[in-house]
Amino acid sequence: MKTISFINLKGGVGKTTLSTNLAYLLAESWELKVLFIDNDKQGNASRWLGADPNQGTLANILMDGAKASEVVQSSRHGNLDFIAADMGLLEANLAVLGRKTQRQDVILKQAFEEIADQYAVCIIDNPPDINMSVFNALSITDDVVIVTLPETDSMDGIKKMAAQIEDVKQFNPYISIKGVLVNQYLSYPDLSDSYEDMKALGLPLFHTKISYATREAKYRLMTASKTGKSIFEVCPNCRVARDMMHFAEEMFA
Numbered sequence: 001m002k003t004i005s006f007i008n009l010k011g012g013v014g015k016t017t018l019s020t021n022l023a024y025l026l027a028e029s030w031e032l033k034v035l036f037i038d039n040d041k042q043g044n045a046s047r048w049l050g051a052d053p054n055q056g057t058l059a060n061i062l063m064d065g066a067k068a069s070e071v072v073q074s075s076r077h078g079n080l081d082f083i084a085a086d087m088g089l090l091e092a093n094l095a096v097l098g099r100k101t102q103r104q105d106v107i108l109k110q111a112f113e114e115i116a117d118q119y120a121v122c123i124i125d126n127p128p129d130i131n132m133s134v135f136n137a138l139s140i141t142d143d144v145v146i147v148t149l150p151e152t153d154s155m156d157g158i159k160k161m162a163a164q165i166e167d168v169k170q171f172n173p174y175i176s177i178k179g180v181l182v183n184q185y186l187s188y189p190d191l192s193d194s195y196e197d198m199k200a201l202g203l204p205l206f207h208t209k210i211s212y213a214t215r216e217a218k219y220r221l222m223t224a225s226k227t228g229k230s231i232f233e234v235c236p237n238c239r240v241a242r243d244m245m246h247f248a249e250e251m252f253a
Contacts, residue, residue: 001035003122004178004251005141008148009164010157011128014183015147016044017221017231018210018244019125024230025248027079032120035072038085039137040127046084048228049075059088061111062133063095068111076228081119089133096132105171108136130164138168143178145251148198150182150209155197162203177203181247185209208247211239 006019020036027034038045039058046057056071061083072081096104124137138144146161148154158180168175180203199205220235227234231241 001116001119001122002143003124003141004143004145005124005126005137006145006147007126007134007161008146008157009128009130009160010148010154013147013149013154014210016040016048016125017225018145018147018181018183018247019123020045020048021230021232021244022248022251023080023082023121023123024077025232025244026121026123027077028230029232030248031079033118034080035115035119035122036075036080036082037122037124037137038082039089039124039133040085041087041089042127043084043086044225045125046082046086048225049073049080049082049084050228051082051084053086055084057084057086057088058133059086059092062107062136063088063092065107066111068115072115093131093133096136104132105135105139108133109139112140135168138165138175139172141172141175143176143251145178145206146180146203147183148180150185152197155201158198158201158203162201178251179204179206181206182209184212186212206247206250208243208250210243210247214239 006015008015023034023036026032052073055073056066060066060071071083073084074081126134126137144165146158148158165175165177180198217235217238217240221231224231224234235241
């Protein structure tokens with residue numbers, strides 16, 4: 001199972017939109033068996049996937065020792081399963097920190113051993129934070145996608161995130177930064193300059209850039225979010241959908 005984490009210490013960069021739509025694309029168009037993990041206490045991805053509030057969540061794995069198989073839910077898409085998140089992750093992170101008699105960073109890894117061979121790809125949507133649930137997610141991650149906006153002040157966030165990934169290699173030597181993915185891109189001179197500045201950081205940078213959504217595409221994205229649909233279902237020919245397809249092809253080339 002290839003595990004991909006979408007992450008950035010900055011919020012509002014589009015991690016959830018990109019990760020959920022990639023999961024849909026891989027499951028529906030590429031017919032891969034996909035597991036999606038919502039690691040953000042806001043639970044936006046969980047709502048999009050149609051989570052049952054009466055079933056278990058990621059917090060139950062971290063705090064109660066539940067097995068992954070006990071909390072996995074099925075989405076309306078046949079090849080896409082998921083593990084939901086809610087505000088219980090706040091309590092779970094504190095509970096994990098309080099444990100002194102066991103390793104705190106491999107709880108998720110141990111819980112996943114029984115189901116890892118059931119999926120081709122696992123996609124994790126991480127919060128704009130570094131806490132125990134994020135460390136646990138990174139302990140099972142192969143490739144990291146740092147999502148950013150084409151802004152000069154995003155440079156600091158990218159550098160800090162890269163430093164955190166280097167630290168994680170102490171307990172997961174196989175993790176690597178697959179690339180920095182620029183979201184909401186426009187072909188303006190100042191934004192092009194920001195993109196060139198990102199290249200200068202020396203980190204891998206995806207050639208594909210996700211275009212800034214037009215007014216119509218934004219409306220479609222909002223509709224998709226409310227109805228639990230993907231951008232490929234509501235506006236398959238819009239620029240953002242085409243960019244997402246190109247990103248997937250580059251990601252798995």
